Amino acid sequence: MADVPQDYEDEDEGLVAKGRAGDNAEPLSISEISQMLKRTVEDRFGFVRLRGELSGVKRAASGHLYCALKDDKAVIDGVMWRGSAERLPFRPEDGLEVVASGKLTTYPGRSKYQIVIDRMELAGEGALLALLEKTRARLAAEGLFDERRKRALPFLPRTIGVVTSPTGAVIRDILHRLADRFPTRVIVWPVLVQGQGAAEQVAAAVRGFSAMPEGHPDRPDLVIVARGGGSIEDLWSFNEEVVVRAIAECSIPTISAVGHETDTTLADYAADRRAPTPTAAAEMAVPVRAELAATLKDFGARKERAILRPVQLGRERLEARVQRLPRPEALLQPQAQRLDDLVGRLGNGLRERANRARERLQSDRARLNAPLLRARIERAQDRLSAVARLMISLDPDNVLQRGYVRVVGSGGTVTDKAVAAKEALLTLKFRDGDLAVTPSASASPPVRRKPAPQGTPPKQDDLFG
Known part of the structure; x- marks a missing residue:
């Protein structure tokens, strides 16, 4: 307790504050x-x-x-x-x-x-690890580390984007490994990988690659976020939330290659693939060109074998069938034997037929005398004469000699008036020739004419008026 002046202890308390003798200190506000x-x-x-x-x-x-x-x-x-x-x-x-x-x-x-x-x-490091675990749990709850979000890496990227320090050993290791396996175009986005502002630069680089439009000549097919080994404090920038979110939201497949094999950062959880070292990231990024060429050669050989295999199998099957087929002479032997048999039978048959014909000729020779042949000829002539007389009697033009006329139209002989009226032209066949006439629409009654004077040839009337 602070010391109180003697004057304040001896003096009675008053209602109103008063100054003391020798006191030059005013009350403080x-x-x-x-x-x-x-x-x-x-x-x-x-x-x-x-x-x-x-x-x-x-x-x-x-x-x-x-x-x-x-x-x-x-x-x-x-x-x-x-x-x-x-x-x-x-x-x-x-x-x-x-x-x-x-x-x-x-x-x-x-x-x-x-x-x-x-x-x-x-x-201390314990507090750092506790913060790391709290951040990991919070981001995992948001689904940033879900395995279903992971994408497959391109088999053979044409361009690879690398986010790392441009002066460290990391970029040299990556370029050297890519040159050994499969030379590929590499675009480096230089950033700080440790210290103040490193996390913001790494996140900006990843977002920069991701923001490049499709078809842009510098847009990579794969992004590698890389840093060499170090303590947990050295690698802390890759545990920052801004970096983790940038990697998780990147539209390009990413590989996280931060630290050595035993080092793990939150960037590893967010990336599509984690590489134990930057060199391993280069190995994941591209295949070995020699191995790829050997694989392609093997595929070519397998394709050729696959194409030729049916031909080879067909040849083998054909050869097997050929071996089971009989020899041509074996196939022809039965036919040749049958042919020989038929030839023999044909000769015998011809001789037998000739003998029978000779016998029949000898038996008919008695019937082939001259009187018999003349009688047969006369009977044949009589039958032929009868047929000729019948044809003459049935000839329609024979009656023309007696004054008849035969009317012929487009379809042959016309016997009906209705058919004749429909014809455009008719032919009248007389004894001494033909006459073409045109039928009239109606027929009029015959008109008597005076007899023609002597010496005038008669005029032919129109048959149809």
Whole structure:
């Protein structure tokens, strides 16, 4: 307890404050004592390093970061101004144990003291691993690491985009391995792979490759995000959420080749394939040209064998059938024997037929005498004469001698008046010749004519009026 002047102890308390003899100190205002406390605290604790667990982390719209640091017995408020907060290499979250460096000050508006944090670091590798696990679980819950999102790598990319440092051994290892296996066009997007701003550059490079339109000459078919080995702190940029989201959203298949085989980052979970080393990433990216040429040659040989195999099988089957076929002479032997038999039978048959004919001729010779032949001829002549007389009697033109006329139309002899009326032209056949006439539409009664004078030839009347 501060010492109290003797005058204040001896004097009775009054209703109104009064000055004392020899007292030249006026009462202090609240603002004055607050400023005095502020200067005292800042002078005494101008630089401190505090270790504690983050609680109530909140980033204001202005970009300032507000939080509290606590242990099992005490709590102190903290504030980190925008400029310092933007340089943080990790995302502060509740429950993380950190070491905060800055100065203590007071906040007169609430009669509280707080620490203005200039720098914040994770309190050891254990805290870093805890942050890594929390971030991994949060992003996994969003589905960024789902195996169903993984895409197959192109078999033979024409262009490969590499996001890495242009001066490190990583890019040389990748280029050397690609040259050995299958020389391919490579586009390097140079970035920082460690330290302040590295995560933002890596994310921007991945998004830059992804944003190239289809058909762009520089758009890669495959993207490799690569970095050499290091501690978890060295590789931390590839655990940043901005990098993980950029890789997960990339429209081009990606390979993550960060660190050595035992190193694992969140970028490995987000990529389509994880390579244990940058050199292994180059091996995944392209096949071995010699092996590919050998495979193509083998495919060509297999195709040729597949094409020739049916021919070979057909030849084998044909040869097998040929061996089972009988010899041509064996096939012809029965036919030759039958031919010989028929030839023999034909000779015998001809001789027998000739003998029978000779016998029949000898038996008929008695009937072939002259009187018998003359009688047969006379009977044949009589039959022929009868047929001739019949033909003469049936000839329609014979009656023309007796004054008849035969009417012929387009279809032959006309016997009906109706048929004759339909003909355009008729032919009248007389004893001494033909006469063409035209039929009339109607017939008129015959008209008697005077007899023609002597010496005038008779005039032929129209048969149809």
